[in-house]
Amino acid sequence: MKKRSVFNVCLSIMIIACFLVFAPASHAANTLKIGIVDCYSGPASTYTNDVRDAFNLEAEKINAGGGILGRKIEVLTRDSKFKVDIGLAAAKELIYRENVDVLMGTINSALALAISDMCKKEKVPFFATFSKSAKITGEKGHRYVFSITENTALAGKAAAVGLAQKPYKKYWIAGDDYEYGHAIADGVWDNLQKMKPDVELLGQSWWKVGEPDFTPYITAILSAKPDAVIIATGGRDCVPFLKAAKATGFNERVPFYMHTATELSTLKPLGLEAPEGVIGTSNYFFYYPETPENKEFVSDFEKAYNRKPAVGAVYGLLTAKYIFGAYEKTGAFDTEKFIDNVEGMTVDSPIGKVTMRAYDHQAMLPMFMGVTKKVAGYDFLIATDIMIIPGKDVMPSIEEIKKARNQ
Numbered sequence: 001m002k003k004r005s006v007f008n009v010c011l012s013i014m015i016i017a018c019f020l021v022f023a024p025a026s027h028a029a030n031t032l033k034i035g036i037v038d039c040y041s042g043p044a045s046t047y048t049n050d051v052r053d054a055f056n057l058e059a060e061k062i063n064a065g066g067g068i069l070g071r072k073i074e075v076l077t078r079d080s081k082f083k084v085d086i087g088l089a090a091a092k093e094l095i096y097r098e099n100v101d102v103l104m105g106t107i108n109s110a111l112a113l114a115i116s117d118m119c120k121k122e123k124v125p126f127f128a129t130f131s132k133s134a135k136i137t138g139e140k141g142h143r144y145v146f147s148i149t150e151n152t153a154l155a156g157k158a159a160a161v162g163l164a165q166k167p168y169k170k171y172w173i174a175g176d177d178y179e180y181g182h183a184i185a186d187g188v189w190d191n192l193q194k195m196k197p198d199v200e201l202l203g204q205s206w207w208k209v210g211e212p213d214f215t216p217y218i219t220a221i222l223s224a225k226p227d228a229v230i231i232a233t234g235g236r237d238c239v240p241f242l243k244a245a246k247a248t249g250f251n252e253r254v255p256f257y258m259h260t261a262t263e264l265s266t267l268k269p270l271g272l273e274a275p276e277g278v279i280g281t282s283n284y285f286f287y288y289p290e291t292p293e294n295k296e297f298v299s300d301f302e303k304a305y306n307r308k309p310a311v312g313a314v315y316g317l318l319t320a321k322y323i324f325g326a327y328e329k330t331g332a333f334d335t336e337k338f339i340d341n342v343e344g345m346t347v348d349s350p351i352g353k354v355t356m357r358a359y360d361h362q363a364m365l366p367m368f369m370g371v372t373k374k375v376a377g378y379d380f381l382i383a384t385d386i387m388i389i390p391g392k393d394v395m396p397s398i399e400e401i402k403k404a405r406n407q
Contacts, residue, residue, distance in 0.1 A: 031071055032067070032071045032072070032101055033076065033098060033101050034073065034101065035076050035095070035102070035104070036051075036055070036078070036103075036104050037087050037103065037105040037111070038077070038080060038129070039087075039108060039235075040052075040077070040079040041079055041081045043239055044107050044234075046235075046239065046268075046310075047263075047310070047312050048235075050310045050313040050316060051312040051316040052075075052316060054301060054312070054314070054315075054316030054320070055075065055104070055316035056316075057304050057316075057317075058317055059320060068327050069327060069328070069332070078091075078093070078094065080111055082236060083111075087105075087106060087108065088118070091103060095124055100124070101125075102323055103115065103125070104127040104128075104323075105130075107130040108131065109135075109136075109179040110179050112133065113131075113140055113179070116142070116144075116145040117140070120142045120144050120145070124335075125146070125335065125342075126144060126145050127145075127146045127147075127322070127323070128145065129149060129312075129315045130235070132180050132259075133151060133152060133180060133183050134152045134154075135179075135183075138151070138396065138404045141405065143339060144339065145361060146322070146342060146361040148319050149363070149365070153187050154362075155184060155187060155281055155367065156187015156189075156190070157394040157396075158389045159187075159188045159230075159257055160188055160191035160192040160194075161369075162281070163196075163228070163279075164195040166228065166255075168227035168228035168255065169198060169199055170200050170227040170228075171192075171199060171226055171228055171230060172201075172203055172204070172205070172221050172224055173189060173205075173229070174217060174221060174229060174230070175206060175207075175230075175233050176209050176211075177207060177208055178209055181206070181209075181232040185230060185232035188232075202224050205221060209234065211240075213244075214241055218244060218248050218250050226254060228256060228257065229257070230257050231257065238258065238260055238266045242261065242274055243270065243273075245275045245278070251278055255277065255279065256278060257280070258278060258279075260280060260281070261278045262278070262372055263280070263282045263310060263311045264285070264286060268380045270380065272379060272380065272381070276373055277371060277372065277373075278371065278372045279369065280383065281368065281370075283311050283315075283366065284311040284350065285311075285382070285386075286298050286310070287382065288383070288386055289350075293352075294350035297309065297317070301313055314349060317350070318349055318354060322356060323342075325345060325347060326339075326345060329345075342361075344356065344357070344358035351365070352366065354391075359401065360398070364391035367389040367394060368383065368386050368389070369386070370384055371384055372384075
């Protein structure tokens, strides 16, 4: 009996082991698995939820039509909690245990770079959906990474185009002391100096991400009496900083620019208490452009989630269109051919046709610069005096990308 018991135990272990080895592959054969790693905890979630929701909405439409090449789409999400170590562990779990076909995310630039490096080694396509670091498709770019959102180089150059038309000469720079903060500040200032050589930088202030009190920094900036300020905050600190600007009257005493300051994700949480007159840039507004395509997208999103889509929703939609469109074009689940087909692909969107530049895998998005203002009919501020800056006009040149990569 003892020998038989031992035999049965060993047999059970072998069966379980075989199941663990072969089950994922069998499961993967029936589904197209997309892994999303992003921050769904705290302030950053005001941006990331829309990416996930718009992507899921498009996936549901595809599944309702039979899926992709006979496979249903399965979306697996993981919360990074805005921590690089947690997010990277989640990405590893999705690749090694869940065997995802594609990864996407995240709003944290440092995490996006870490995941991108891992995906390069594992040859898994990674779509950076909200990270703004120019390094993702610039210096650290490679075959397996794509950037859907505008990066700091694009946003910086677009901001410089707009600011160069303003009368401001003496500037102060302040922002989050991490990858994105410094990258967006450098992107704006380097381009502004080229476009308007007589500008002067009076000084800089840098605070830790999640800074609880901006008042001392605001006081120091005002004492320097700049003509304007460049605020380089990431997703986590945009809303808190605008709250502080309103509470201290900062916006009434000095003009300031902040990328994403005009976005719905930033302004809606503040309602009518957001500061007016703030200059901001964004890739999307649900009320602009007033085209049939945008109105249809807004209607579909609002029906599904009972809220207006913010800029992240366009990133989620574009990611879905590139991924699902490339697989359909490939006609098979071949990673290398899939990548070849994403390169240079042009897709329709609420903001017009958007092309994925083949060389550096950067989506060529238009930028909209506007100024925050209270407008009748809205219980939050919106962007007014909108200026359109075409994506092709602010993209770094291929030569610049080659130089950044030492090619």
